[in-house]
Amino acid sequence: MSRQLRTYSSELILVGLIVLAAVWSSGLSPYFLDTSNLLRSAQFFVIFALMAFGLFPVVVQGEIDISLASTLAVGSVLFALLSVRGVSLFAALPIVLVATAALGAVNGLLVAYAGLPSLAVTLGTMGAYRGLAYLLAGDSGVTGITPDYRLLGSSWVGIVPSSVVLALIIAGACALLMGTTSFGRYSYAIGSSPAASRMAAVPVNRTRVAAYALAGGLSGLAGLVWVSQYQSARGDNADGSILFVLTAVVLGGVSIKGGSGRAVGVLLAVVLLGTILTGMQLANVPGTSQTLVIGALLIGAIGLPRAVQLIRQRFGSGQLTAPAGE
Amino acid sequence: MRALTDVSFDFAAGEIHALVGENGAGKSTLVGVITGLIGPDSGFVELDGKPIRFRNPLEARAAGVTAVFQDPNLFPHLSVAENIFTGNYPRSGAFVDRKAMAREARAKLDDLGFDLDADRLVAGLTVAEAQFVEIARAVDTGLKILILDEPTSALTPGEAEKLYAVARKLKSLGTTVVWISHRMEEIRVLADTITVLRDGGHVQTSPAAELDDDAMIRLMVGRSVVLNQVARTEPVGPPRLAVEHLSLPGVFDDISFEVAEGEIVGVAGLVGSGRSEIAQGIFGLSPRMTGVVRVGGAQVKPRSPAAMADHGVVYLPEDRDAEGVISSLSIAANISLPSTRRLSRFGFMQSRRERELASQQGQALRIKGHVQDPVSSLSGGNRQKVALARWLATDPRVLLLDEPTHGIDVGTKAQVHDIMRNLAREGRMAILMISSDLLEVIAVSDRVLVISRGRLTADIPISEASQERILAAATRASNGKDAVA
Numbered sequence: 001m002s003r004q005l006r007t008y009s010s011e012l013i014l015v016g017l018i019v020l021a022a023v024w025s026s027g028l029s030p031y032f033l034d035t036s037n038l039l040r041s042a043q044f045f046v047i048f049a050l051m052a053f054g055l056f057p058v059v060v061q062g063e064i065d066i067s068l069a070s071t072l073a074v075g076s077v078l079f080a081l082l083s084v085r086g087v088s089l090f091a092a093l094p095i096v097l098v099a100t101a102a103l104g105a106v107n108g109l110l111v112a113y114a115g116l117p118s119l120a121v122t123l124g125t126m127g128a129y130r131g132l133a134y135l136l137a138g139d140s141g142v143t144g145i146t147p148d149y150r151l152l153g154s155s156w157v158g159i160v161p162s163s164v165v166l167a168l169i170i171a172g173a174c175a176l177l178m179g180t181t182s183f184g185r186y187s188y189a190i191g192s193s194p195a196a197s198r199m200a201a202v203p204v205n206r207t208r209v210a211a212y213a214l215a216g217g218l219s220g221l222a223g224l225v226w227v228s229q230y231q232s233a234r235g236d237n238a239d240g241s242i243l244f245v246l247t248a249v250v251l252g253g254v255s256i257k258g259g260s261g262r263a264v265g266v267l268l269a270v271v272l273l274g275t276i277l278t279g280m281q282l283a284n285v286p287g288t289s290q291t292l293v294i295g296a297l298l299i300g301a302i303g304l305p306r307a308v309q310l311i312r313q314r315f316g317s318g319q320l321t322a323p324a325g326e
Numbered sequence: 327m328r329a330l331t332d333v334s335f336d337f338a339a340g341e342i343h344a345l346v347g348e349n350g351a352g353k354s355t356l357v358g359v360i361t362g363l364i365g366p367d368s369g370f371v372e373l374d375g376k377p378i379r380f381r382n383p384l385e386a387r388a389a390g391v392t393a394v395f396q397d398p399n400l401f402p403h404l405s406v407a408e409n410i411f412t413g414n415y416p417r418s419g420a421f422v423d424r425k426a427m428a429r430e431a432r433a434k435l436d437d438l439g440f441d442l443d444a445d446r447l448v449a450g451l452t453v454a455e456a457q458f459v460e461i462a463r464a465v466d467t468g469l470k471i472l473i474l475d476e477p478t479s480a481l482t483p484g485e486a487e488k489l490y491a492v493a494r495k496l497k498s499l500g501t502t503v504v505w506i507s508h509r510m511e512e513i514r515v516l517a518d519t520i521t522v523l524r525d526g527g528h529v530q531t532s533p534a535a536e537l538d539d540d541a542m543i544r545l546m547v548g549r550s551v552v553l554n555q556v557a558r559t560e561p562v563g564p565p566r567l568a569v570e571h572l573s574l575p576g577v578f579d580d581i582s583f584e585v586a587e588g589e590i591v592g593v594a595g596l597v598g599s600g601r602s603e604i605a606q607g608i609f610g611l612s613p614r615m616t617g618v619v620r621v622g623g624a625q626v627k628p629r630s631p632a633a634m635a636d637h638g639v640v641y642l643p644e645d646r647d648a649e650g651v652i653s654s655l656s657i658a659a660n661i662s663l664p665s666t667r668r669l670s671r672f673g674f675m676q677s678r679r680e681r682e683l684a685s686q687q688g689q690a691l692r693i694k695g696h697v698q699d700p701v702s703s704l705s706g707g708n709r710q711k712v713a714l715a716r717w718l719a720t721d722p723r724v725l726l727l728d729e730p731t732h733g734i735d736v737g738t739k740a741q742v743h744d745i746m747r748n749l750a751r752e753g754r755m756a757i758l759m760i761s762s763d764l765l766e767v768i769a770v771s772d773r774v775l776v777i778s779r780g781r782l783t784a785d786i787p788i789s790e791a792s793q794e795r796i797l798a799a800a801t802r803a804s805n806g807k808d809a810v811a
C-alpha cells in the first residue's frame with residue numbers, strides 16, 4: 001500500500017490541489033459547484049486536453065512540440081471547409097486526421113532523421129502551419145458548419161457533454177498506449193537515454209516520428225472539437241494555447257527532460273488548470289493575468305524537481321541520490 | 327577501488343620524462359593527482375623542494391604545472407588567439423586589446439615553431455593544430471612542468487615530428503616535459519628518463535639508455551594475479567561472423583577476421599587503437615564504414631543496431647551506465663527492452679511473459695535484486711549482468727563484448743568469465759571480446775587479435791599467446807604507415 005502511495009504521490013498532490021482550487025473557486029461564486037456549470041466548463045478544456053495527450057508521449061521521449069496549436073488550426077479549418085463543401089463527417093474525419101498526422105510526422109522526421117533540435121523545428125512549423133491555416137481559411141474564416149459537425153459540441157451522453165466523454169476515452173487510450181504497449185516502452189526508454197536505447201536495438205527514429213504523428217493527429221481531432229463548439233473556423237484558432245498545453249503536461253508529472261510521467265497525471269493537471277482558470281474567470285481576473293498565472297505555474301512545475309534536489313543536497317539525506325557502490 | 331598505490335619518484339628539471347604502462351596502470355590518475363584534478367588519500371607532491379597540494383588544475387597552472395590531454399579542451403567558436411589567452415586577455419581599459427592579443431599569440435606560435443594563423447577559428451583546426459593551441463596556451467612564463475597525455479595518438483608522423491621539436495625546445499629552456507605514450511619508437515628518440523607504472527604502482531624509473539624495449543615491456547606486464555584458464559575440449563564450428571576489409575576513415579583500416587561458432591576471440595590493443603569502433607561498426611553504429619560483414623555466410627549490411635540484432639549480432643558497450651543499461655528503468659524493463667517486439671501481441675506488452683523472461687534471465691546470470699527494482703540500485707557487476715541478460719534474452723548468435731569486466735570486482739569477474747565460456751561452448755555462440763586486461767584475454771580467449779592504430783597487427787593462437795607478445799604487437803606501428811594519417 002505504501003509503495004502504491006509513493007508511486008502515485010504526484011497524482012495525489014494534484015488531487016489535493018484540485019480540491020483546494022475548487023474550494024477557492026466556489027468561495028468566489030456559488031455557481032461554480034453547480035454540476036451543469038462544472039460540466040459546461042469542462043467542455044471548454046477538452047481541446048487543451050486532447051493536445052496535451054498528444055504532447056505527452058513526445059515529452060516522455062525527451063522532445064517537445066510547440067506547433068500543436070497551429071496544427072489544430074489547420075485541422076479546424078480543414079473540417080470547416082469540408083463541411084461547407086458537403087463532405088460527410090465520416091469521410092472528413094480520416095482525411096483531416098491523416099493530414100494533421102502528416103504535419104506532425106514532418107516535425108518528427110526533421111527531429112529524428114535530420115537530428116535537428118525539436119524546439120527550433122517546431123517553432124518553425126508553428127509559424128508555417130499557422131500560415132497554412134490562414135491561407136486555407138482566408139481572411140474572414142469559414143462559417144456555416146453543417147449540423148453533423150456540430151453534434152460533438154452540442155450533444156450529451158447522459159448529463160456529460162459528448163466532447164468530455166471523448167477526452168476521457170482518449171485519456172484512457174493514452175494511458176494504455178504508454179503503459180502497456182511496445183510504443184510506450186520504447187518512449188520511456190528513449191526519454192531516459194537515447195544513446196542506450198539505440199544500443200538496445202530500439203527503433204529510436206521510428207518511435208519519435210510515430211509520437212509526433214500521433215500529436216499532430218490528436219491536434220486535428222481537437223480541431224473537430226473546436227469546430228463543433230464554435231461553429232466556425234479561422235486561421236487564428238487556438239493561437240497561444242500551447243502554453244496551457246505544455247503546462248498541463250509538465251504539471252502532470254511528466255519530466256521535461258523525458259523518461260517519466262503518466263497519462264492520469266496529465267488528465268489531473270488539465271482538470272487542475274481548468275479549475276484555476278474557471279475560478280479566475282468567476283473572479284473577473286482579466287485574460288492577460290490568467291496567462292501570467294499559467295506561465296508562472298509552468299516555471300514552477302519545471303523548477304520544482306530541481307528545487308527538491310537542491311534542498312536535499314543542502315540538508316543531507318545524500319544517500320537518496322548517491323549511486324550504489326561497486 | 328584503489329587506482330594508485332605508493333608511487334614515488336622525481337622529475338628532474340630540463341628533461342623529457344616518459345611515463346609508460348598498460349591501460350589502467352594509473353598514468354592518468356597520477357596526472358590527475360599532480361594537477362589537482364584528484365585529491366590523493368595520502369602522500370604529497372613536491373615542487374622545487376616545497377610540498378604542494380593543488381585544489382584544482384587552475385591552481386596547478388598558476389604554479390607552472392599544466393597538463394594537455396588527448397582531447398583538446400578548447401572553445402571551438404573562438405579564435406586561436408582568444409583560446410590561447412582565455413581568462414587573461416590583454417586589455418586596454420575595460421576592453422580586450424584585440425590587436426595586442428593577436429600579436430602576442432602570433433609571437434608565441436612562431437616561437438614554438440607552429441605555423442598557425444592566430445585569427446582562425448578553433449572549430450576549423452585539425453586535431454594536431456588544436457593540440458598545438460593547447461600547448462601554446464600552456465607555455466607561459468614560469469612553466470615548470472608540462473604533462474602531455476598521449477600527445478601523438480591522433481597526429482600524422484610529420485605533425486608528431488613538430489611536437490618532438492617543441493618538447494626538445496621546452497627542455498632546453500629548463501621545463502620538465504612529462505610524456506605519456508605507448509609508442510616505443512617515440513619514447514626511444516625523445517625520452518631521457520623512463521618511469522614504468524603497473525597496476526597503480528611504481529615499478530621502475532631509470533635513464534632511457536639503460537632500458538631496452540623488451541625490458542620495458544616485461545616491466546609493464548609483470549603481473550602476479552592468476553586467472554583461471556579452462557582448457558577447451560569442444561572443437562569450434564564453422565565461421566559465424568566474418569568481416570572483410572572493414573575501414574572507417576581515420577579510425578580503422580582494412581580489418582579482416584573471422585569468429586567461428588563456439589569460439590571466443592579476444593581483441594587486445596591500447597585504448598584509442600580503434601578496437602571498440604570496429605565492434606561498433608559491425609553493430610551498425612557507423613554508417614560510413616566500408617567493407618563486408620557476413621553472418622553465417624550471408625552478407626548483411628550494418629545499417630542500425632536494430633537491424634544487426636535481427637541478424638543475431640549484439641554488442642555490449644563498454645560504458646555500461648551511459649549505454650549498456652537505462653538505470654532509471656527496472657531490471658525487468660531493461661532485460662525485456664530489446665525483446666519488446668517478441669513479447670507483444672498486437673503491440674501490447676504481455677507483462678506476464680515479460681516478468682517470466684526477466685526472472686529466468688536473472689536466475690541464469692545470478693543477478694541480485696528483485697526484477698522490479700531500478701537498475702540504479704545495483705552494483706557495477708550486476709548492472710553488467712543486466713546489460714548482458716537483455717541480449718541473451720534475444721537468443722543471439724554473435725556476441726560483441728566491449729570490456730565486459732571493466733570495473734567489476736574479482737568474484738563477479740570470474741563469474742562473467744564462466745558465463746562467457748558457457749555461452750561459447752554450450753550455447754555455440756561466436757564471441758568477440760575486447761579487453762584491456764591481457765590476463766583476461768589470455769585466460770578466456772581461444773585466439774587473440776591485436777589492433778594497433780586502427781590496423782590488425784597480429785592474430786595469435788592461444789597456445790602461443792603471451793602478455794609480452796600481445797603488448798609488443800599492440801605498441802608496434804604497422805609498417806610505418808599510419809591509419810590515421
